[in-house]
Amino acid sequence: MSLFRTDRQLALLLQSGALLAAALVLLILLFLVKESWPVLQHVPLIRFVTDASWHPVDGLYKLTPMLSATLYSTLGAVLLATPLGIASALFSRYYAPSFIAGCYRRLIELLAGIPSVVYGFWGLTTLAPLIGRLHPPGVSLLTCILVLTLMILPTVALTADAALAAVPVAYVRGAAALGLSRWGLISGVALPAARSGITAGTLLAAGRAIGETMAVLMVAGNVVQQPQSLFDPVRTLTANIALEMAYATGEHRAALFVSGLALMVMVLVLVGTAELFSKERHHV
Amino acid sequence: MFKNALTTLLIWLTAALVSGVFVWLLADIIIHGLPKLSWSFLVEAPENAGRSGGIGPIIVSTVLILGVAMVTATPLSLATAVLLSEFIRHDSVFGRLVRRSLDVLAGVPSIVFGLFGNAFFCIYLGLGFSILSGGLTLSCMVLPILIRTAEEGLQATPNDYRLSASALGMSRSATLVHLLLPAATPALVAGLMLGVGRAVAETAALIFTSGYVDRMPDSLFDSGRALSVHIYDLSMNVAGGDASAYSSALVLILLLLIINSIALSLAKQWLHRSVVTA
Numbered sequence: 001m002s003l004f005r006t007d008r009q010l011a012l013l014l015q016s017g018a019l020l021a022a023a024l025v026l027l028i029l030l031f032l033v034k035e036s037w038p039v040l041q042h043v044p045l046i047r048f049v050t051d052a053s054w055h056p057v058d059g060l061y062k063l064t065p066m067l068s069a070t071l072y073s074t075l076g077a078v079l080l081a082t083p084l085g086i087a088s089a090l091f092s093r094y095y096a097p098s099f100i101a102g103c104y105r106r107l108i109e110l111l112a113g114i115p116s117v118v119y120g121f122w123g124l125t126t127l128a129p130l131i132g133r134l135h136p137p138g139v140s141l142l143t144c145i146l147v148l149t150l151m152i153l154p155t156v157a158l159t160a161d162a163a164l165a166a167v168p169v170a171y172v173r174g175a176a177a178l179g180l181s182r183w184g185l186i187s188g189v190a191l192p193a194a195r196s197g198i199t200a201g202t203l204l205a206a207g208r209a210i211g212e213t214m215a216v217l218m219v220a221g222n223v224v225q226q227p228q229s230l231f232d233p234v235r236t237l238t239a240n241i242a243l244e245m246a247y248a249t250g251e252h253r254a255a256l257f258v259s260g261l262a263l264m265v266m267v268l269v270l271v272g273t274a275e276l277f278s279k280e281r282h283h284v
Numbered sequence: 285m286f287k288n289a290l291t292t293l294l295i296w297l298t299a300a301l302v303s304g305v306f307v308w309l310l311a312d313i314i315i316h317g318l319p320k321l322s323w324s325f326l327v328e329a330p331e332n333a334g335r336s337g338g339i340g341p342i343i344v345s346t347v348l349i350l351g352v353a354m355v356t357a358t359p360l361s362l363a364t365a366v367l368l369s370e371f372i373r374h375d376s377v378f379g380r381l382v383r384r385s386l387d388v389l390a391g392v393p394s395i396v397f398g399l400f401g402n403a404f405f406c407i408y409l410g411l412g413f414s415i416l417s418g419g420l421t422l423s424c425m426v427l428p429i430l431i432r433t434a435e436e437g438l439q440a441t442p443n444d445y446r447l448s449a450s451a452l453g454m455s456r457s458a459t460l461v462h463l464l465l466p467a468a469t470p471a472l473v474a475g476l477m478l479g480v481g482r483a484v485a486e487t488a489a490l491i492f493t494s495g496y497v498d499r500m501p502d503s504l505f506d507s508g509r510a511l512s513v514h515i516y517d518l519s520m521n522v523a524g525g526d527a528s529a530y531s532s533a534l535v536l537i538l539l540l541l542i543i544n545s546i547a548l549s550l551a552k553q554w555l556h557r558s559v560v561t562a
Contacts, residue, residue, distance in 0.1 A: 004455035011371050017363030018378075021431065022385040024424055028392065028400045035403045087298035095295050104299060111306055113540055115485030117512045118533045121519045122309050125526060150305065181288040204391075211393025213488035214516060238395045238488070245402065245492050260399045264392060271391035 032264065036257035038250070048258070054224050056244075056252040063259060065226050069234035072141060072227060073216065074209040077148035082202050084149070085156025086191075093164045094186060105161070112154035120218030123147040128219055135231040139221035142230040147215050152205035159201025163194035196277045203274035207267045213238040237263055310537075317534030320527055326535070330498050333522045334514065339532055341500040345415060345508025346484065348501060349494055352419025353483050357426050358476065365434035370460060390428035394488040397425050401493040413507040418494025422486060426479035433475025437468040470550045477547035481540055487512040511536050 033040075043061060051062040088108060092101040123143055132138025167190050175189040191198075221233020222243060235243075237259050248256055328338030364382065372379045401421030411417045441464050449459040465472075487510070495507035496517060509517070515532045518525035 004457070006458075007456045010457045010460075011367070014363045014367035014371060015378075017360050018367045018382050021360055021364045021427055022382040024427065025385045025389045025392075027404070028389075028396070028424075031400050031403045031408070032396070035399070084298055084302065087295045088302055091295050091299040095292065096299070104303070107303060107306055110541075110544075111302075113481060113485070113544055114309075115487070115512055115536060115540070117485075117487045117515050118313070118537065119309075121515055121529055121533055122312060124519055125530075126308075126312055150309075153302065183288040183291045186291075207391055211395065213393070213395040214512075218516070218520060238393065241395050241399065242488060242491060245399070257399060257403070260396050264396050267391050267393055268388060271388065275387070 029264075032257055032261045036254050036261055039254040039258055054240075056248070056255045059251070061255050061258075063237070063262070065224050066235055066237045066240050066259070067262075068226060069141065069220070070210060070236040070238070073144045073148055073220070073234070073236060074206055076141070076145035077152055077209045078202060078206050080145065080149040081153045081156050081205060085153050085201075085205070086160050086198060088153070088157040089160035089164055090186060093161060094182065094190070108154050108157050111150075112158065116151065116212060116214040117218075119147050119151050120215035123215060123219035131231075137221065137233060139219055139233050140231045141220065141227050141234045144216055144220040144234065144236075145230075147219050148209045148212060151212060151215060152209050155205040155208055156198075156201055159204065160194070160198045163197025163201065164190055166197065167193040200274040200277035203270050203277065207270040207274070210270070211238065211263060211267050213242050217242050313530060313533050313537065316527070317530035317532075320531040321534060325531060329500065330514075330528075333525070334498065334518050334528050335522060335524050336528070339511065339514060339528075339535065341498060342509050342511055342514045342532075343535075345494070345501055346511045348415045348504065348508060349419045349422065349490070349510055350480055350483055352416055352504065353422035353426060354476065354480060356420060357423035357430055357479065360423075361427055361430035361434055362472070364431045365438060366460060368431075369435045369438040370456065370464065386428045386431055389424075390432075392425075394425065394486055397421055397489040398492055400424075401489060406493060411505070413493070413495035413497075414505045415494055415501055415508040416504045418490045418508070418510070419504075421489050421493045422483045425486065425489060426483050429482060430475055430479045433478060434468075434472055437471025437475065438464060440471065441467045470553055474547045474550040477543050477550070481543045481547070484510075484536070484539060484543070485512065486510075487516055491516075511539075 039061070048061050048063040051060045053060050054062050054065065088104070092104045092108075096104060123146070124139070127146060128138040128140075128143050130138075131140060131143050171189050171193055172185065175185045180188060216236050217239040220236060220239060222235045222239055223233040224235050224240075225232065227234045241256050241260055244252070245256055325338040326343065327340045329340055330342065331337035364386075368379055368382065398421065401417060401424075405411050405417040405420050406413060411420075445463045445467065446459060449463055454462075490510050490513050494510060494513075496509055496513065497507040498509045498514070499506075501508040511532060515529050515536065518529035518532065
């Protein structure tokens with residue numbers, strides 16, 4: 001199709017805009033690598049595991065306590081939020097009367113919109129003292145897991161809801177015509193048909209939990225240590241960056257950028273895997 | 285049969301639990317936040333590290349940061365969305381590349397945006413800890429959400445518009461300016477509101493780009509403390525700051541509620557209109 005001259009000029013302008021937007025990711029990666037280069041250059045990656053402790057000023061870069069805190073809290077939150085989120089989606093799609101289902105969906109959307117700093121603040125002032133009564137000090141891996149669960153539950157619930165909505169009506173009607181009970185219909189037909197969508201949503205939620213900073217920073221206690229129990233205070237990778245960036249210089253700062261790079265890689269792997277799952281759904 | 289009843293019970297219980305926790309959280313913040321909330325709290329400057337006084341300069345800084353973010357992100361996202369939906373084929377290599385990199389950008393954790401913003405805007409471009417640095421960092425962050433909503437809005441405009449305009453010999457630019465953009469405006473504004481909501485909730489990306497200073501900013505090159513950063517600082521670094529933190533959290537939630545309802549009502553209105561014209 002032939003284009004007008006103004007159209008060609010406009011297209012050129014739009015293309016440069018889109019190119020800029022697309023290049024942003026590369027720019028971010030470039031700067032992360034550039035800033036972490038002073039450390040990456042002469043510290044082999046294995047030392048982030050084998051060093052004696054995390055004392056970056058003295059050249060000791062053991063990241064494993066933070067790494068395991070991130071992994072434990074994410075794992076715990078995903079394990080709790082997945083059943084709760086799927087149950088929430090089932091509730092609003094198959095169990096609740098339509099008015100209640102609408103209200104419930106709106107509530108989940110509101111929950112998704114609450115800022116992480118508010119979750120963190122609430123966890124610190126309300127949840128942490130409650131858990132502290134059970135087992136001091138209160139700010140702990142458990143508090144962190146509970147707050148993260150609350151934060152990623154909307155992601156799981158909303159994606160599961162969308163995946164269930166995409167199940168062909170014919171499947172559901174067919175199952176109902178066969179006289180299956182409601183749970184039989186859900187466990188035998190709806191959930192298997194929506195499985196890849198739900199998995200993709202759960203992976204996205206895990207990515208959100210790994211990258212979450214403020215809430216975790218406020219409720220996890222921020223002690224650099226390998227957690228031995230659920231009640232131990234821990235420090236995650238993200239909290240470590242937020243705490244130490246304020247005063248870090250030189251190689252210490254570079255080491256923080258290395259952990260930022262590690263975070264980004266973890267999240268990208270999760271998002272990439274989630275995309276594979278949602279693609280599978282489109283083929284079905 | 286027993287299994288069926290049991291799962292029904294469990295699912296209703298889950299729903300009750302989730303609603304209960306949500307009401308608990310909200311009630312907690314309203315009950316503790318309401319007593320201090322007043323007009324003077326909204327306009328006065330914070331005193332005694334925020335324990336008393338208000339949040340006037342902090343609201344001004346927040347609005348300025350949001351302004352910078354939206355003013356820079358909107359044209360860029362509009363250009364990208366128009367290109368993706370109107371000027372290139374859906375399956376073209378360039379389009380796929382742009383979409384893929386935006387998906388990746390959407391997944392980047394906010395603390396990593398903070399690191400990038402600090403390294404690029406504050407240090408490399410020499411903007412320092414400033415409202416400008418914070419706003420530009422947020423603009424990178426909201427770009428994917430703005431582009432996606434704008435693209436969806438444009439794609440939802442009736443194809444008849446394009447065909448009729450083309451039959452009349454209108455240029456694509458004229459079609460865009462006179463037909464497609466006006467038709468998609470409510471969707472564009474709704475997307476913008478979603479972006480504002482995401483930006484106003486952000487904290488981690490702002491701590492080391494726009495900084496902590498709670499004075500009234502004189503210019504965009506001054507450091508300014510956003511509302512969410514204020515809540516964080518009060519609850520973590522200021523002993524006895526909880527009362528003010530509760531009120532600030534309430535203000536933040538109310539702000540988000542207003543923004544979200546505007547977005548929702550616009551989206552609804554637009555849905556209604558497209559049904560009528562189709």
